[in-house]
Amino acid sequence: MVRFRTTRITVKNKGTRSNNSSAQTLLSSRYTEIDPMANTKPHAVCFPLPIQGHINGMLHFSKALHFMGFHITFVNSEFNHRRVLRNAGLASLAGLPDFRFATIPDGLSSPKDDTDKSQDLAALCVSTKRHCASPLRDLIKALNDPCSGGPPVSCVISDFFTSFTLAVTAELSIPSIFFCSASATGFLSAVYLEELKQRSIIPLKGEEDLTNGYLHAVIDWIPGMPNIRLKDLPSFIRTANPHDVMLNFCSEEARASCGASAVIFNTFHDLEAPVIEALSSVLVPPVYDIGPVSLLSEYIPNRDLLGVGVSLWKEDSSCIEWLDEKDRGSVLYVNYGSIAVLTNDQFIEFAWGLANSGCEFLWVIRPDLVEGENALLPPEFATEIKPRSFITNWCTQKEVLSHPAIGGFLTHCGWNSTMESMCAGVPMICWPFFADQQTNCRFLCSEWGIGIEIGEDVKREKVERLIEELMGGQKGKEMKRKALEWKARAVKAASIGGVSWINLDRVIKEVIMK
DSSP states (O other), X not given: OOOEEEEEEEEEOSOOOTTOOSOOEEEEEEEEESSTTSOOOOEEEEEOOSSHHHHHHHHHHHHHHHHTTOEEEEEEEHHHHHHHHHHTOGGGGOOBTTEEEEEEOOSSOOTTOOOOSOOOHXXXXXXXXXXXXXXXXXXXXXXXXXXXXXXXXXXEEEETTOTTHHHHHHHHTOOEEEEEOSOHHHHHHHHTHXXXXXXXXXXXXXXXXXXXXXXXXEEOOSXXXXXXXXXXXXXXXXXXXXXXXXXXXXXXXXXXXXXXSEEEESSOHHHHHHHHHHHHHHOSSOEEEOOOHHHHGGGOSOGGGTTOOOOSSOOOTHHHHHHHTSOTTOEEEEEOTTTOOBOHHHHHHHHHHHHHHTOEEEEEOOTTOBTTSOOOOOHHHHHHHGGGEEEESOOOHHHHHTSTTEEEEEEOOOXXXXXXXXXXTOOEEEOOOSTTHHHHHHIIIIISSOEEEOOSSOOHHHHHHHHHHHHHSHHHHXXXXXXXXXXXXXXXXXXXXXXXXXHHHHHIIIIIOO
């Protein structure tokens, strides 16, 4: 068995964030081998659920581990690998000698699939669970071969929705750490899905429960989430089918987390402290908050990984030039994420709400955003909004949200988007689509004070009113003030020496190296 020791070194800052003028001395725990002649640097295999939001969080975390002295093998599905090569090119996956990319089949797609549309989530989740264990096992065995050119694998960091990794790591006698790319509140909700079933609260009795007020029932017994409503829990509960694929998958994966060596969360303690404490009391493995991971990489002095990314769509950087010409805080950014699908009616209502607000806006319209058809805007709409809008298929969201021209974000409330918006100090208009987005919306609006909700029934008049309120109203000003407060807390947690780096160091010492 390979054993490691830790050494503490001082690293000079070679490139701090452009908006941080003060120089910092970066003290980092770096992990090196006992035998200097052996290639035994700690080696983490990182496998996200193969969808954009989960990939983003895992990639940021992998870069932080690399900074801490780890060799990284980042695993994409073959389907996503082909998409990245088409849309971003080989350079985005070039990596470094000790930060490599690998691929395994997802069991769902064939080598001939060349679409840029998102895969069906339920089918993807089921397929990875059924088909990915054997390819991952073979990959790790190949990486452990002395001829592979890298050190033997020390641990697997996998998405909390990929519990099939537990059998693989148990067989190979290495730690299996779950990385939760959802919010801690969303994860805790999933943990209690089984009890909701046992109490006969879910599944619903019938479709009528979706509209008769049943979803407004208060659930007052989940620790850390007082007075949460049924409608605020992950959307998978909104079914009358006891065999619903995503309801059962989500419940099973949450329960399986008890078999992990540790569970880490892309959050920070100030934001979700009661939930983190509740999770620590109900989960068997130790729990660590190490976020926001999108900020961690900004404090890493080695800039060689800056260009490394896994974008499944071709990013349009010209929108930044458009933003450069706009006044501070004058632009609303609109993006529904990588999975949300709108009906044509919803799309048109959003469009006219944006047009009628009179606000300048940057709108991301994926090719597969509208259900069953291409997103086509009426000619009169295009004429109305042309002087004050920029519409694109995809963009570098983190860079957009950090631009001083952005004053608000109309979002689906995915956790990556929520974290990136909070880290930029940008308040949100919330239109949750599915999964934990309903839960995130509730906390954004009711607990953290930086969101206002549109509601499920999208009407242009309400969209217009909320945009006007966010961008120029008194409530919008208060939300902006609170957003900047949360930004300061997030930056404090993720700065070198902050609690998130301390917790990352603990994960390494207490779980991986132990």
